[in-house]
Amino acid sequence: NAGVTQTPKFRILKIGQSMTLQCTQDMNHNYMYWYRQDPGMGLKLIYYSVGAGITDKGEVPNGYNVSRSTTEDFPLRLELAAPSQTSVYFCASSYDSPLHFGNGTRLTVT
């Protein structure tokens, strides 16, 4: 059972480039989340989804977009990368249960 799978594991972007962080889960969880974690800091919620076709903003949504066309997938899009988006990104899922986290994507914007 794979759980929550994130790709890529690492990425370096130049300022102004765009990319999509992929997240997929095989637990049939309705709720999915994107968090970012800066060095030595806690988790900050970027976006979340309570089901296919439904998304909502978290604490720090600026500079990001999401979509949820299927229960399994919840990609996070960065349109114009900025150095402030250098962080570790975690995808997580749940349904009336604790959050299950993916292994994270370490993104550097230079």
Place this chain on the structure above:
Amino acid sequence: QKEVEQNSGPLSVPEGAIASLNCTYSDRVSQSFFWYRQYSGKSPELIMSIYSNGDKEDGRFTAQLNKASQYVSLLIRDSQPSDSATYLCAVYPGTYKYIFGTGTRLKVLA
């Protein structure tokens, strides 16, 4: 603003001692509480869930919940160097969004 507060540490304990980690939360309607362990460079890993007042034990770990005082704690008995990590407290108020503390860094000294 709904908050979860943790002492950032580091909390240093000798090997074999009991480590006590504490967390307070502001949202009185919260019903679900979680402790996650996060090793440096890794994703958070669930170690305990607790939903009702009192103690819940799982191996060397005991979670304690006091809803009247709005605190939840984690005790780690017979602490091992491998327990050295950051411990995140999370609260689920039932509004789809989990609220995380910034974590307490634990160092177990051999």
